[in-house]
Amino acid sequence: MARRRPATPPKIPNATYLSFLGSGGFADVYLYEQQIPRREVAIKVLRRGVADAQRQSFRAEANLMARMSSHPSIVSVYGAGEAGDERMYLIMEYCPPPHLGARLRQQPFTVTHALEIGIQIGGAIETLHRAGIVHRDIKPSNILMTPFQRPVLTDFGIATRIGNVSPAEGFSVPWAPPEQATGEGAAAVTVDVYSLAATVYTLLAGRPPFEVKDGDNSEIAVINRVLRTPVPPMGRHDVPEEFERVLTIAMSKDPRQRYASVIDFARALQAIQAALHQRPTDLDVLDDPAYDNPSKSGDDADATRQAIRTIDPLRDDSTRLSPLRVLGPVPSPNIRAFPPASEARSYDAAGQRAPFDSALPGDAGGSLGGPAEAETGRRAPRSGEAPGWGPASSEGAVPDAPDARAGGFQESPLGVVVVRFLIAAAVVLAIVVGILFALRHGKGGTVGPATSTGETTPNDAGVNHVSQVVGLRGELMGDKVKFTWSNPDPKPGDKFLYAMDQISGEGQLNETKASSVTVPKQSLQTCLSVRVHRKGGSESPATRQCVSTP
Incomplete structure (x- = not known):
């Protein structure tokens, strides 16, 4: 099937046409x-002569992406x-091509990069779900890369x-689950x-999971x-x-x-990482406390803020709040951001959230397929950059910072810094005291370098102590690694037990x-x-050593 020719680009106020990106x-x-401000932008333009359903879908897509x-x-x-010719348009940041679909045709991604992208895009999708939305068209060509190599999700057309x-209409078969391919069931997060x-x-x-090299990859066959x-x-x-097991679970035929x-x-x-x-990649998700308070509403429909929580498995508290803008100005950094009161969520009979009164792209019956090659570019949102188009009846003003006298919460950045400084000072002091105590009371009177990255046990008097191996090192030799070591205190009958690390922990124990x-x-x-x-x-005790094997 031949590609249709793109339409003539429209005249957009305050913008000059440069080139065609995709259809x-x-x-x-x-x-x-x-x-x-002077910058390159990607502008998505609805074609002439489309039905009202497509126009409604396009407007809904713009409103959803803005939120x-x-x-x-x-x-x-x-x-x-x-x-001026009545074609609707959407102005987005420009992400230089190629999208992930084009990149992987040149070379598959590394394990490290695939894990990072899966987690980062997963945070975006989880945020959609917490807002009551299912994307329904996640695929490599709908993931773009910013100039800073951050993946971003686009094309909310269905x-x-x-x-x-x-x-769903217009979805991509190679990445669609069975229930979407057959049109059965309601839209769910498991899609x-x-x-x-x-x-x-x-x-x-x-290649997609169910496409076969040199085989029949027609839509029916897939x-x-x-x-x-x-x-x-x-x-x-x-x-x-x-990794393959985790992917297989996520792609089970049965959504349950x-x-x-x-x-x-x-x-x-993250566990695989x-x-x-x-270091596990941070997972950014919409913070979802019980903020639904319809008593606090406002009239400023352009000032919509949400709190994004970053899940960092290496931090003790594992979370941190970052106030980020959806529409309107960025909030002051010393005030916690709350979702607008007018977005107090309602629930349907199945207990699912329905936070937006306006229509969504997939509700209008039309499907708006994304361009095949490129769509947009990325940078941090700036104050005042919001769609000035269409009613914003579903959005309200940003609630004021809670009054401390009324029992609300207000953070003091100085207080946080002081507390963290005192904690850090206490930890450093404890370490110094411990070292001085060891120097005064420990055997030998000196602190030497550790001989192993593995765990050790004290050499207490009366214990039949076996010295751990020393000099453990590995050398990459093609598709194998040779490890060597020494026994510092060999005895008749000594042998060595060794095991390779596996995803689930220490692997099978062998002897030599x-x-x-x-x-x-x-x-x-x-x-x-x-x-x-x-x-x-x-x-x-065990001695452990690792060798980088890219």
């Missing part, structure tokens, strides 16, 4: 240069309007409310769980595989088995067997009498633990 089902995307665009992994919206029973997992799978495999075929292995030796939420799926990805000794062993190379790094086993059953 979708009912819209074209162009690159313009905005005059004030959500404060999220760091959702493309930002700068404005919207209607050109998004709809959770619980909507209208079948996006599946599609996000299928997208991550595609980044790793270089749907049949989606409905009946188990998720195939991707055939990459560097992808941990646990998938992760119940995107945040559960994202946390499983931790097992690979990587030699002071070296060669093992298969693992993804990213290969780690080995070794201990001395002495005749009679006593053992030394």
